[in-house]
Amino acid sequence: DRFGSRDLAAMWVTERNTRVSAKYVDARFSALRDGAGLDPALTLHxxxxxxxxxxxxxxxxxxxxxxxxxxxxxxxxxxxxxxxxxxxxxxxxxxxxxxxxxxxxx
Incomplete structure (x- = not known):
């Protein structure tokens, strides 16, 4: 098992076997949105x-x-x-x- 035997109820996990944080996902989405020139009002939600x-x-x-x-x-x-x-x-x-x-x- 690539992420160890620990059962982690997460959709996305890091290489350290922890959850990807909502803050990281939001920041990444914002960067991609801005890079694409989309309206800053567009959120992941x-x-x-x-x-x-x-x-x-x-x-x-x-x-x-x-x-x-x-x-x-x-x-x-x-x-x-x-x-x-x-x-x-x-x-x-x-x-x-x-x-x-x-x-x-x-």
Whole structure:
């Protein structure tokens, strides 16, 4: 075992068999963001919001998205979601189409 036999419940470990600190990850992300010329307001946490939004826009089930990010309540997941105008228009168009179909069948 490359990291020894100690069971370390960490996603990323250092060569010293310790956890990579959140401070280090944030600093590294900031350096990469700045090097790419991206807005300094972009944080590592923004990627979590983007992940949730993309799952929703690609049609994954609400419960799946909620479970993916470990939220107990769907209302918390909804705070993380910021869907695009195109997505909103598509959802509205689909709803109106279904409504018109239902009316036509009556």
């Amino acid at each position: 923004c990627l979590r919001h983007s992940y949730v939004t993309h799952l929703v826009e690609y049609g994954y089930a609400d419960k799946f998205v909620q479970d993916q990010v470990g939220h107990l309540h769907a209302s918390t997941t909804s705070i993380y979601t910021s869907v695009s105008g195109d997505f909103k228009n598509r959802v509205l168009s689909d709803a109106l189409r279904r409504f018109r179909q239902m009316e036509a069948e009556l």
